[in-house]
Amino acid sequence: MKKILFIEDDTVVRENTAELLELSEYNVITASNGKIGVDLAKKELPDIILCDIMMPEMDGYGVLENLSRDKNTQHIPFIFLSAKTEHKDIRKGMDLGADDYLTKPFEEEELISAIESRLAKVAILKKQQTASIPGENGQIQSLNDLREYVKQFDQQNFKAGESIFQEGKQGLHVYFIERGVVKSHKMDQYGKELITSLYKEGDFFGNTSFGKLDTYKEYATAMEDTTVYAVSKEELREILSKNNKVAFELIDALGQNLTGIKDQLLEMAYGSVRKKTARTILLFSQKIRRHPTSSIRISRSDLASVAGMASETLIRTLSDFKKEGLLEIEGRNIKLLDIEALKKIS
Numbered sequence: 001m002k003k004i005l006f007i008e009d010d011t012v013v014r015e016n017t018a019e020l021l022e023l024s025e026y027n028v029i030t031a032s033n034g035k036i037g038v039d040l041a042k043k044e045l046p047d048i049i050l051c052d053i054m055m056p057e058m059d060g061y062g063v064l065e066n067l068s069r070d071k072n073t074q075h076i077p078f079i080f081l082s083a084k085t086e087h088k089d090i091r092k093g094m095d096l097g098a099d100d101y102l103t104k105p106f107e108e109e110e111l112i113s114a115i116e117s118r119l120a121k122v123a124i125l126k127k128q129q130t131a132s133i134p135g136e137n138g139q140i141q142s143l144n145d146l147r148e149y150v151k152q153f154d155q156q157n158f159k160a161g162e163s164i165f166q167e168g169k170q171g172l173h174v175y176f177i178e179r180g181v182v183k184s185h186k187m188d189q190y191g192k193e194l195i196t197s198l199y200k201e202g203d204f205f206g207n208t209s210f211g212k213l214d215t216y217k218e219y220a221t222a223m224e225d226t227t228v229y230a231v232s233k234e235e236l237r238e239i240l241s242k243n244n245k246v247a248f249e250l251i252d253a254l255g256q257n258l259t260g261i262k263d264q265l266l267e268m269a270y271g272s273v274r275k276k277t278a279r280t281i282l283l284f285s286q287k288i289r290r291h292p293t294s295s296i297r298i299s300r301s302d303l304a305s306v307a308g309m310a311s312e313t314l315i316r317t318l319s320d321f322k323k324e325g326l327l328e329i330e331g332r333n334i335k336l337l338d339i340e341a342l343k344k345i346s
Contacts, residue, residue: 180226
């Protein structure tokens with residue numbers, strides 16, 4: 001019988017929900033506030049945790065953060081149950097590492113389905129890991145194998161402009177892009193955005209500091225509709241520890257991104273306006289579309305952030321390029337007409 005920890009300060013909701021779960025043949029233990037819930041989770045090690053958000057002593061966000069720091073509880077599936085329905089509240093919970101989020105009032109069928117799906121996922125992953133633990137003779141022998149393997153983890157979908165994670169938030173995951181484009185960016189002391197890198201289909205990004213509990217050092221935002229898979233750092237570290245070859249390939253791939261960032265910063269510091277604009281357009285074309293002459297849809301502010309110049313300056317330079325027959329512009333779409341000429345701009 002699977003054990004559920006239910007943390008809820010409302011006595012009626014706690015007792016009624018616990019009875020409902022017991023009738024569904026779950027072993028239920030309850031806590032009346034977040035502090036008691038954390039203590040019970042570490043003592044009982046339940047199979048799954050259901051938790052309210054607004055509670056005395058310690059709120060639900062605090063419970064999740066506390067349990068995420070403990071290696072014995074950080075992998076327990078965690079579902080928020082709350083009357084808070086705003087998108088920012090839901091996103092905050094998911095950014096902290098929650099597996100699911102149900103809003104009150106919820107239907108019995110909805111609750112049981114959420115629990116069963118999370119428990120089933122855990123069972124499947126354990127079975128796969130037991131049957132074929134990634135190793136020198138296992139399934140994962142290359143970076144491409146790793147890309148396929150991570151697709152069994154948590155799939156997340158983001159609309160263009162939606163935040164994937166924010167600077168300063170606890171960095172629990174590494175992300176793999178199945179489709180779409182993501183920008184990483186920071187804000188300077190004057191509130192100006194600087195895009196530090198672009199990631200496309202097949203790239204990994206996120207918190208790659210495996211040796212310690214750390215926070216994200218920048219923001220990550222979807223530039224178009226994007227699908228990613230979120231892999232916990234612990235799970236990825238376990239895979240890489242048994243696959244030295246794949247670990248080195250991943251380090252090399254991440255290193256190429258760092259080289260690109262270095263080149264970008266040097267270009268911002270020393271390149272001419274025309275050269276910076278041309279290089280930025282080529283960079284976006286390379287990242288967003290495989291074929292360089294396809295139109296790319298990108299905001300002028302994003303182009304300016306990467307190029308390190310004012311939007312007005314970039315717009316004037318784009319207008320010059322258009323007059324010279326190097327590109328076409330229609331709304332936010334830019335189509336490159338003479339790639340070689342753009343590469344030669346100094």
